[in-house]
Amino acid sequence: MFLIIVKTEEEIAKKLWKMLDGLELTPGVYLTWAPREKIVKSVDAIKKDVIKRWEEEGKGPLFEAAVLELTEEQYKEVRPLARGVVEKIATAMLEEMERLLEKMRSGKDRSLSGWYRDLAKRYERLINITLALDIEPTVMGKLKDKWREVTLEAGRRLRKS
Numbered sequence: 001m002f003l004i005i006v007k008t009e010e011e012i013a014k015k016l017w018k019m020l021d022g023l024e025l026t027p028g029v030y031l032t033w034a035p036r037e038k039i040v041k042s043v044d045a046i047k048k049d050v051i052k053r054w055e056e057e058g059k060g061p062l063f064e065a066a067v068l069e070l071t072e073e074q075y076k077e078v079r080p081l082a083r084g085v086v087e088k089i090a091t092a093m094l095e096e097m098e099r100l101l102e103k104m105r106s107g108k109d110r111s112l113s114g115w116y117r118d119l120a121k122r123y124e125r126l127i128n129i130t131l132a133l134d135i136e137p138t139v140m141g142k143l144k145d146k147w148r149e150v151t152l153e154a155g156r157r158l159r160k161s
Helices: 010-019 037-055 070-108 113-133 141-160
Strands: 001-006 023-026 029-032 063-069
Touching: 001 010, 010 037, 023 070, 023 113, 029 113, 037 063, 070 113, 070 141, 113 141
Parallel strands: none
Antiparallel strands: 001 029, 001 063, 023 029
């Protein structure tokens, strides 16, 4: 497990984060289980982009990164923070699933497939995070049940189309 601390513009931090699997604990602080080689490669790619911008424009963003490999003991100390972040994401996603389900059942809006696909991708990512970090807050049970409901409703909508 690695803790990555990044000091840069939000846009650049997001670009780095898209290259890695993990969880943003707070802005600029990420927990990842990606292999060290992938982390180093991703950080180096961002550095090259930043340097290129400085060379081309004569100015550019600040980019500083620290990659810390956590011991088992250190991870245990960070784990409650990760659990809280996962719980917050899961709770928000549960509310979003409720809204999507409501829209699907109302039958008024036919263009919900994009929303459904986006939610499916984020749901899968959250499940992967809980598995990788061995964290499963109580809200995850409700979330899984709600996802089954959403998936069944989406299936019904497809059959009707």
